Amino acid sequence: MTPGARVAASIEIIDDILAGQAAEQALTRWARNSRFAGSKDRAAIRDLVFAALRTWRSDAVLGGGEDGRARMIGRLRADDADIDALFDDAGHAPAPLTDEERQAGATPTEIGDRWNLPEWLLPQWQAALGDDAEAIALIAQDRAPITLRVNTRVCSVADVQSALESEQVLTEANSLSPTALTVLSNPRRVRQSQAYIDGWIEMQDAASQAVVDAIPDGTRALDYCAGGGGKALALAARGFTVWAHDIAPGRMADIPDRAERAGVQIRVVAPDQLPAKEKFDVVLCDAPCSGSGAWRRSPEGKWALTQQRLDELNGIQDEILDTAMGHVTPEGTLVYVTCSVLTCENEDRIDAFLARHAGWTCSFRKRWTISAEGDGFFTAHLTRG
Numbered sequence: 001m002t003p004g005a006r007v008a009a010s011i012e013i014i015d016d017i018l019a020g021q022a023a024e025q026a027l028t029r030w031a032r033n034s035r036f037a038g039s040k041d042r043a044a045i046r047d048l049v050f051a052a053l054r055t056w057r058s059d060a061v062l063g064g065g066e067d068g069r070a071r072m073i074g075r076l077r078a079d080d081a082d083i084d085a086l087f088d089d090a091g092h093a094p095a096p097l098t099d100e101e102r103q104a105g106a107t108p109t110e111i112g113d114r115w116n117l118p119e120w121l122l123p124q125w126q127a128a129l130g131d132d133a134e135a136i137a138l139i140a141q142d143r144a145p146i147t148l149r150v151n152t153r154v155c156s157v158a159d160v161q162s163a164l165e166s167e168q169v170l171t172e173a174n175s176l177s178p179t180a181l182t183v184l185s186n187p188r189r190v191r192q193s194q195a196y197i198d199g200w201i202e203m204q205d206a207a208s209q210a211v212v213d214a215i216p217d218g219t220r221a222l223d224y225c226a227g228g229g230g231k232a233l234a235l236a237a238r239g240f241t242v243w244a245h246d247i248a249p250g251r252m253a254d255i256p257d258r259a260e261r262a263g264v265q266i267r268v269v270a271p272d273q274l275p276a277k278e279k280f281d282v283v284l285c286d287a288p289c290s291g292s293g294a295w296r297r298s299p300e301g302k303w304a305l306t307q308q309r310l311d312e313l314n315g316i317q318d319e320i321l322d323t324a325m326g327h328v329t330p331e332g333t334l335v336y337v338t339c340s341v342l343t344c345e346n347e348d349r350i351d352a353f354l355a356r357h358a359g360w361t362c363s364f365r366k367r368w369t370i371s372a373e374g375d376g377f378f379t380a381h382l383t384r385g
């Protein structure tokens with residue numbers, strides 16, 4: 001496909017999203033109906049659509065309209081691209097810009113447009129991030145870094161770097177975690193690499209790794225909200241005997257294969273298989289959240305979030321902590337984690353927990369801000385006494 005045809009495809013997909021389809025669904029539907037598109041075309045179109053979702057508000061202002069075509073014009077203007085070369089009607093490229101389109105569009109000036117955040121969320125974003133609010137909102141419009149976790153049980157960081165380099169995947173150390181490597185070239189080759197096949201690496205955000213690094217040593221760990229098992233695997237790599245649990249057991253379906261590849265054992269338990277009396281040195285609650293620290297990866301999330309949903313999430317976060325605390329040994333640690341930067345999901349939840357449960361204290365809390373190296377995360381360690 002020509003670059004112009006890729007832009008035309010992105011316009012069609014954005015219009016489907018505006019009509020109510022989820023981005024993944026719209027991309028899959030387009031790919032099914034467009035067998036002529038190769039993997040590079042699909043990847044380029046996906047990148048364009050996700051970039052448009054990250055800068056949804058500013059692109060509409062720059063492009064002078066709300067539909068897919070105007071947004072893509074806005075996106076390309078933001079990138080200083082040669083729009084006339086792409087909108088030239090050749091092959092499957094979009095039709096040339098009309099005089100009206102050339103005159104439409106303006107530089108975004110409203111805060112919400114420049115920061116690409118929903119208007120209702122701005123006060124909370126500013127309250128949580130203070131003087132850094134603008135800088136972090138702007139970083140959150142970039143692509144997220146692609147980061148690996150080295151399975152240091154089976155190899156060293158240097159082993160991984162040279163193995164990947166021999167397959168043209170260059171990496172560099174990531175300062176957020178000693179096990180983290182940022183991928184600098186050919187990220188799409190990582191999953192086919194021998195290092196990946198042999199269980200030397202996993203894809204995992206660097207701040208997500210740092211959250212696990214911060215957990216005190218222990219023997220037995222329960223990952224209470226295990227999902228796909230990213231943190232359960234990192235705990236197992238640290239030497240913990242890990243139990244993985246999730247309210248939706250189907251989400252844990254890949255854990256056995258991932259664990260086998262990494263050479264670790266993880267016991268996967270559905271909610272009705274977790275005995276109430278079972279105790280652990282560490283109970284990790286990687287709670288469902290707005291995902292505001294990871295909106296670069298799932299930009300649709302920021303436009304779907306509402307105050308009502310945030311309130312619901314706060315209730316779920318409290319409930320999870322209150323239930324999971326029963327599984328912590330007397331000297332153990334209840335670890336709370338979100339990939340959010342919002343105070344109502346982080347510090348406020350910990351303060352509310354401490355107010356509800358006399359005898360518990362917070363021994364550690366830390367927020368990782370959204371950066372070029374990793375996503376935004378928060379963690380707090382709760383202990384008795």
Ligand SMILES: C[S@@+](CC[C@H](N)C(=O)[O-])C[C@H]1O[C@@H](n2cnc3c(N)ncnc32)[C@H](O)[C@@H]1O
Binds near residue numbers: 229
């Ligand atoms: C942020 S995701 C976990 C991501 C995972 N820990 C990782 O690192 O890959 C949150 C998970 O919490 C689960 N969850 C939601 N409510 C829950 C509850 N009440 N009890 C346990 N798990 C819950 C969801 O099904 C979801 O898989």
